[in-house]
Amino acid sequence: MSALSPPRRAAAGAVVWLWPGRALYAGPSLRLGPHSGAVACLAVGVDAPFTVHPTSGGELRARTALVAPRVRHQLTAFGDRMVFLYLDPGSADDRACRTCFTTGEEKILAGHRHEDDLLAQAAELSSRTPVPQVTAWVAKATGRARTWCADPRITAATRRLIDAGQPLPAAPLAAELGLSESRFLRLFRCGTGTSYRRFRLWAQMHRAARALAAGHNLTRAAADGCFASPSHLSTAFRAMFGLTPSALFSQNLTIRCLDPSPDAMPDAVT
Numbered sequence: 001m002s003a004l005s006p007p008r009r010a011a012a013g014a015v016v017w018l019w020p021g022r023a024l025y026a027g028p029s030l031r032l033g034p035h036s037g038a039v040a041c042l043a044v045g046v047d048a049p050f051t052v053h054p055t056s057g058g059e060l061r062a063r064t065a066l067v068a069p070r071v072r073h074q075l076t077a078f079g080d081r082m083v084f085l086y087l088d089p090g091s092a093d094d095r096a097c098r099t100c101f102t103t104g105e106e107k108i109l110a111g112h113r114h115e116d117d118l119l120a121q122a123a124e125l126s127s128r129t130p131v132p133q134v135t136a137w138v139a140k141a142t143g144r145a146r147t148w149c150a151d152p153r154i155t156a157a158t159r160r161l162i163d164a165g166q167p168l169p170a171a172p173l174a175a176e177l178g179l180s181e182s183r184f185l186r187l188f189r190c191g192t193g194t195s196y197r198r199f200r201l202w203a204q205m206h207r208a209a210r211a212l213a214a215g216h217n218l219t220r221a222a223a224d225g226c227f228a229s230p231s232h233l234s235t236a237f238r239a240m241f242g243l244t245p246s247a248l249f250s251q252n253l254t255i256r257c258l259d260p261s262p263d264a265m266p267d268a269v270t
Contacts, residue, residue, distance in 0.1 A: 048079030
């Protein structure tokens with residue numbers, strides 16, 4: 001497994017770990033207004049419960065909850081610290097995580113079956129937490145380890161996407177690997193648990209985050225991530241996570257971009 005990218009310096013304990021297909025925030029409660037994100041969000045109240053208010057009506061009070069993508073809601077935290085795990089919608093991680101919850105409706109679930117363990121371990125998450133401990137927490141939260149196809153062509157494709165300096169359409173990459181586009185896309189979903197298009201967007205975010213972690217500004221980060229402009233990056237970021245990069249950076253943030261390779265993934269905890 002490769003080393004972490006250089007972290008953005010932080011004066012306080014807010015940190016984001018980022019993989020393609022996953023992001024994990026641990027730090028001060030973000031005090032967000034009503035919003036909806038393009039990805040599923042597992043919320044954990046580290047030191048106190050929180051409430052989720054869908055704008056359609058109702059209220060759910062919990063210590064752990066999974067909010068589906070595109071559900072407009074407001075989350076009110078009663079404690080000082082929260083953990084948010086963001087998962088690509090429809091991915092194998094997302095589907096497995098949904099089975100870990102015991103109550104709630106389809107769009108907002110509550111009561112993770114490992115809630116006590118997740119709460120205890122979430123309290124220890126910080127910018128100094130060792131990577132294996134972080135990935136083990138994620139495995140317990142999703143109820144699933146990363147399972148990757150043994151096909152080295154898909155491993156090569158994911159690495160190309162992470163390191164690419166320009167957008168890579170599926171067709172030419174499939175041709176480079178000696179595959180038809182349709183066969184390549186099927187193998188890619190099997191190997192990564194998500195679609196090529198969604199993985200490519202996460203890879204762009206991963207590259208932009210690496211630039212920010214190295215201390216570059218939003219303009220450089222947008223260019224490194226193959227976004228058309230800083231506003232394009234901000235719009236995509238807000239659509240994915242439900243808040244702007246500036247709102248996140250106001251938490252004195254540390255960014256850590258983790259290795260997405262198969263040997264970086266822990267075994268599932270059941």
